[in-house]
Amino acid sequence: MRAPYGLNILDNCTTCPIRGEHLFCNLSPRAAQRLNEIKATAIYPKGTMLFLEGQQPRGVFVLCSGKAKLSTSSREGKTIITKISESGDILGLNGVVSNRQYEVTAEMMEPGQANFIPRDSFLHFLRDFPEVAMRVAEQLSRNYYTAYEEIRTLGLTSSPSEKFAKLLLSWSTKSAQHDGTANLKVTLTHEEIAETIGTTRETVSRLFSEFKKKQLLQLKGATLVIRNRSTLEEMAQI
Amino acid sequence: MRAPYGLNILDNCTTCPIRGEHLFCNLSPRAAQRLNEIKATAIYPKGTMLFLEGQQPRGVFVLCSGKAKLSTSSREGKTIITKISESGDILGLNGVVSNRQYEVTAEMMEPGQANFIPRDSFLHFLRDFPEVAMRVAEQLSRNYYTAYEEIRTLGLTSSPSEKFAKLLLSWSTKSAQHDGTANLKVTLTHEEIAETIGTTRETVSRLFSEFKKKQLLQLKGATLVIRNRSTLEEMAQI
DNA sequence: CTGGAATAGTGATGCAGATCACGCAGCTAC
DNA sequence: GTAGCTGCGTGATCTGCATCACTATTCCAG
Numbered sequence: 001m002r003a004p005y006g007l008n009i010l011d012n013c014t015t016c017p018i019r020g021e022h023l024f025c026n027l028s029p030r031a032a033q034r035l036n037e038i039k040a041t042a043i044y045p046k047g048t049m050l051f052l053e054g055q056q057p058r059g060v061f062v063l064c065s066g067k068a069k070l071s072t073s074s075r076e077g078k079t080i081i082t083k084i085s086e087s088g089d090i091l092g093l094n095g096v097v098s099n100r101q102y103e104v105t106a107e108m109m110e111p112g113q114a115n116f117i118p119r120d121s122f123l124h125f126l127r128d129f130p131e132v133a134m135r136v137a138e139q140l141s142r143n144y145y146t147a148y149e150e151i152r153t154l155g156l157t158s159s160p161s162e163k164f165a166k167l168l169l170s171w172s173t174k175s176a177q178h179d180g181t182a183n184l185k186v187t188l189t190h191e192e193i194a195e196t197i198g199t200t201r202e203t204v205s206r207l208f209s210e211f212k213k214k215q216l217l218q219l220k221g222a223t224l225v226i227r228n229r230s231t232l233e234e235m236a237q238i
Numbered sequence: 239m240r241a242p243y244g245l246n247i248l249d250n251c252t253t254c255p256i257r258g259e260h261l262f263c264n265l266s267p268r269a270a271q272r273l274n275e276i277k278a279t280a281i282y283p284k285g286t287m288l289f290l291e292g293q294q295p296r297g298v299f300v301l302c303s304g305k306a307k308l309s310t311s312s313r314e315g316k317t318i319i320t321k322i323s324e325s326g327d328i329l330g331l332n333g334v335v336s337n338r339q340y341e342v343t344a345e346m347m348e349p350g351q352a353n354f355i356p357r358d359s360f361l362h363f364l365r366d367f368p369e370v371a372m373r374v375a376e377q378l379s380r381n382y383y384t385a386y387e388e389i390r391t392l393g394l395t396s397s398p399s400e401k402f403a404k405l406l407l408s409w410s411t412k413s414a415q416h417d418g419t420a421n422l423k424v425t426l427t428h429e430e431i432a433e434t435i436g437t438t439r440e441t442v443s444r445l446f447s448e449f450k451k452k453q454l455l456q457l458k459g460a461t462l463v464i465r466n467r468s469t470l471e472e473m474a475q476i
Numbered sequence: 477c478t479g480g481a482a483t484a485g486t487g488a489t490g491c492a493g494a495t496c497a498c499g500c501a502g503c504t505a506c
Numbered sequence: 507g508t509a510g511c512t513g514c515g516t517g518a519t520c521t522g523c524a525t526c527a528c529t530a531t532t533c534c535a536g
Contacts, residue, residue: 072386074394075475082389098379103386130368140378141336147385148341152310154392155318155436158494160523190484198393200524205485237313398493427513438494443515477536484531494521501514506507 031129038121043113050091050106050114057095057102059118063087066112067187070104071195081196082150084109084188090139096122097140109187154198163197164207165236168217172226180229186222269367276359281351288329288344288352295333295340297356301325304350305425308342309433319434320388322347322426328377334360335378347425392436401435402445403473406455410464418467424460 027035041064044050050061053072061068065087073079082104085091095102096119117125126133157163172182188196190204197204211217216232218225226232265273279302282288288299291310303325311317320342323329333340334357355363364371395401410420426434428442435442449455454470456463464470 072390072394074390078394078396080389080393094379094382098376098383100379100383103383137375137378138336140375140382141332141338144332144378144382144385145336145338145341147382147389148310151318151320151385151388151392152312154389156310156312156316158316189482191482201484202486202525203523206523209485428515429513439514440495440516441493444493447515480533480535482531482533485529487526487528489524489526491521491524494519496519497517499515501512503511503513505510 028129028131031125031132034125034128035117038125039115039117041113041115043111044108045111046108048108050108051095051102053103053105054101057092057099057119059116060093060096060122061091061106062115062117063089063091064113064115066114067109068106068112069109069192070106072104079195080198081192083146087112093136093139094143097136160197160199160203161207161210162235163199164193164204164211165216165232167193167197168211168224168226169229169232169236171224172229180226182226182229184224184226186219186224266367266369269363269370272363272366273355276363277353277355279351279353281349282346283349284346286346288346289333289340291341291343292339295330295337295357297354298331298334298360299329299344300353300355301327301329302351302353304352305347306344306350307347307430308344310342317433318436319430321384325350331374331377332381335374398435398437398441399445399448400473401437402431402442402449403470405431405435406449406462406464407467407470407474409462410467418464420464420467422462422464424457424462 039062044066050068051058063085068085068089068091069081070083070085070091071079071081085106091106091114092102094100099119126136153163153166157166171184175182175184190208191201194201194204208217208219212219214231216226216228218227277300282304288306289296301323306323306327306329307319308321308323308329309317309319323344329344329352330340332338337357364374391401391404395404409422413420413422428446429439432439432442446455446457450457452469454464454466456465
């Protein structure tokens, strides 16, 4: 049982951060044992497509390290990035649970490790361990709320600057200081930011200059410093 | 156990259409019996808010007749309608299952009958009848896909005419003829259509005239005739 | 170090659609 | 009747942002 595109299968997923909300944390010994039997750990290089929008679901991926970008595209080539998944996230869950085609494309943005669990084994696993099935339901519900947040952003936010402010805030929540500043690495290109907030690359460029001029942010190399959180919050209010 | 805003509690929900995908169809006798004990049937007048966005979930509503519009609003008052629910739909499910606040407001668009099931009873019910829990998971998954469709529409569809074409097609699927025409009643005001496709009332007015001129549709009173489905499909392609 | 690709900055232009403003039709109330 | 409502049609205007077209920068492979 090998993951597609697999390289260097490792013995175990040692780098997986143990987090409370992680699907596979604190499993009963039997469940953990079973999980160990059905998963296939692999390292995927940057650019790997874990799965494509529209494919029949083959299984789920549990991301251990690295980031993956989830996107959906129109026939004319327009793309929106709906989420940047990080370690701990489960990719492809909705497709597998409901046996509908994957609704997004998942692409590794940097090399990273992931556990692949084939659809059939995964569904059996859920059937045998109701405790895990419950967690899956919760995760599905979380996914739903994330999707709904996206709908609100796309449908209710009028201007690109508003969306940009929202995005900056969502980035900064993890690294916020008490004084309202935050430092973070920008890993997305302007193009990708544009796809995230539904505008063009040029507009993103202009937004950066505009926000710099307004002292809302500052750039030191690839490090972004958020200088004025409260003003951003005003701008982003939905 | 009374539903809020309840009027004229009926003995039973006789008008509920029995459909395959309906959550409460073909239940085991025991489950049906239990359901009967915990539900409260009522008739709600037009304009009733079954629940409001942001409220703590009190329970779910199963719509038996009438239509309800689900919407979400920004602080500045901009509103998007995310779905028009019809009989058989379960409203408030996500909030109840995940115990997060309702993500939408549900308002009756016409008088209608609904079964209200309080949160606690509903969750107990699910725990006692895993078969129903499975159906709930499926429904959640369907909700998720609907939300995702909405994201694609909002994020990838550029022009109002494209979205309008999509909307017309979604209306016409139910009443389509072989020759590509369809008759249907328009129950939404232009304002509501605008909120559904994320534009303004005026633009919707202009879209109607434009589409009439292009022979795509025709209006006979409140009856809308779709004359050229294939052109609409071209316009709507995503 | 060097050439080519990817990424980023910025000016000029144009246009779709929001906004504003107004008139009109239909409906209910009394 | 007529006053007041909600819903609809349409013209005039204004503007934010997509688009195009370049140049400048960074990055990295060989």
